[in-house]
Amino acid sequence: xxxxxxxxxxxxxxxxxxxxxxxxxxxxxxxxxxxxxxxxxxxxxxxxxxxxxxxxxxxxxxxxxxxxxxxxxxxxxxxxxxxxxxxxxxxxxxxxxxxxxxxxxxxxx
Amino acid sequence: xxxxxxxxxxxxxxxxxxxxxxxxxxxxxxxxxxxxxxxxxxxxxxxxxxxxxxxxxxxxxxxxxxxxxxxxxxxxxxxxxxxxxxxxxxxxxxxxxxxxxxxxxxxxx
Numbered sequence: 001x002x003x004x005x006x007x008x009x010x011x012x013x014x015x016x017x018x019x020x021x022x023x024x025x026x027x028x029x030x031x032x033x034x035x036x037x038x039x040x041x042x043x044x045x046x047x048x049x050x051x052x053x054x055x056x057x058x059x060x061x062x063x064x065x066x067x068x069x070x071x072x073x074x075x076x077x078x079x080x081x082x083x084x085x086x087x088x089x090x091x092x093x094x095x096x097x098x099x100x101x102x103x104x105x106x107x108x109x
Numbered sequence: 110x111x112x113x114x115x116x117x118x119x120x121x122x123x124x125x126x127x128x129x130x131x132x133x134x135x136x137x138x139x140x141x142x143x144x145x146x147x148x149x150x151x152x153x154x155x156x157x158x159x160x161x162x163x164x165x166x167x168x169x170x171x172x173x174x175x176x177x178x179x180x181x182x183x184x185x186x187x188x189x190x191x192x193x194x195x196x197x198x199x200x201x202x203x204x205x206x207x208x209x210x211x212x213x214x215x216x217x218x
Contacts, residue, residue, distance in 0.1 A: 002173060004185040027161040027188045028210055030139055052136040064111060076113040079136045099136055099208070 007056060010034050011095050021098055033098040037090040045085040049101045052079045058094025063087040116165060119143050120204050130207055142207040146199035154194040158210045161188045167203025172196040 005024055013022060014036040021033035037060050053062065054077035062070040062078070065085035070078055080086050088096075114133055122131060123145040130142035146169050162171065163186035171179040171187070174194035179187055189195050197205075 002176065002179055002187065002189075004179060004181050004187045006182075007184045007186070025161060025186060025188050027159045027208055028139060030137060030208070032161070032186070032208070050136045052134060052141070067111065070111055070113060072113050073115075075116045077116070077134060077141070078111065078113045079134050080111075099139070099141070101137055 007034065007095075007097075011036075011057070014095070024097070026102060029102050031100055031102045033100065035096050035098060037088055037094040037096050038092070040089040041087060043085055043087045045083055046080075046100075048082055049103075050079050050082055052077060052097075052099035053088070054097040054099070056095050056097055058090060058092050058096075060088060060090040060094045060096060063089065116143065116204075116206075120145075120166070123204070133206070135211060138211050140209055140211045142209065144205050144207060146197055146203040146205050147201070149198040150196060152194055152196045154192055155189075155209075157191055158212075159188050159191055161186060161206075161208035162197070163206040163208070165204050165206055167199060167201050167205075169197060169199040169203045169205060172198065 010024060018036045018038040019041050021035035024032045024034050053072060055072050055074050057074060059074060060072045072078055119133060127145045127147040128150050130144035133141045133143050162181060164181050164183050166183060168183060169181050181187055
């Protein structure tokens with residue numbers, strides 16, 4: 001408790017582990033995760049929860065079914081609404097903070 | 110919807126407005142706020158909610174009643190547990206993301 005978490009330190013833990021988020025902190029039944037985005041993830045959606053992406057390093061694309069791609073640069077965040085099918089991808093190594101309910105499985109449905 | 114929010118742009122809106130958080134995005138009934146920390150805030154606590162601080166620029170101190178100060182540097186985050194009396198302060202201009210329930214008043218009790 002009361003021990004700060006350093007994101008740069010956490011980034012090191014993700015080396016070679018794309019699309020494998022690690023839990024950073026839990027706050028009010030929400031979990032903040034950190035993930036390395038590299039290459040392509042699969043299409044999925046979250047039926048009951050919104051998901052927030054915040055790019056702290058790099059640049060990602062979130063493809064949205066039947067809608068424009070979202071280009072998310074360093075220092076930018078976006079919320080994906082519930083039920084929206086999406087596919088994250090990144091050509092370069094990008095590090096992204098995810099804000100999700102504790103019960104959410106990143107893999108989606 | 111689906112429009113990215115650029116944190117650097119939001120920082121500009123806070124010029125000359127310390128301790129006046131602005132709402133950035135809402136996700137699952139939680140709100141992510143951005144605030145300029147400069148000088149001292151008052152002692153307060155949140156009875157029913159946890160509060161997350163993430164320093165994106167600068168360096169802050171969170172004084173904790175009857176406990177050690179928390180020194181939070183750029184890229185570091187910490188969760189303050191419910192009911193814990195705390196007092197944020199910063200000698201320099203620091204920009205902090207706050208993650209709180211929508212209903213929370215930053216001013217506390």
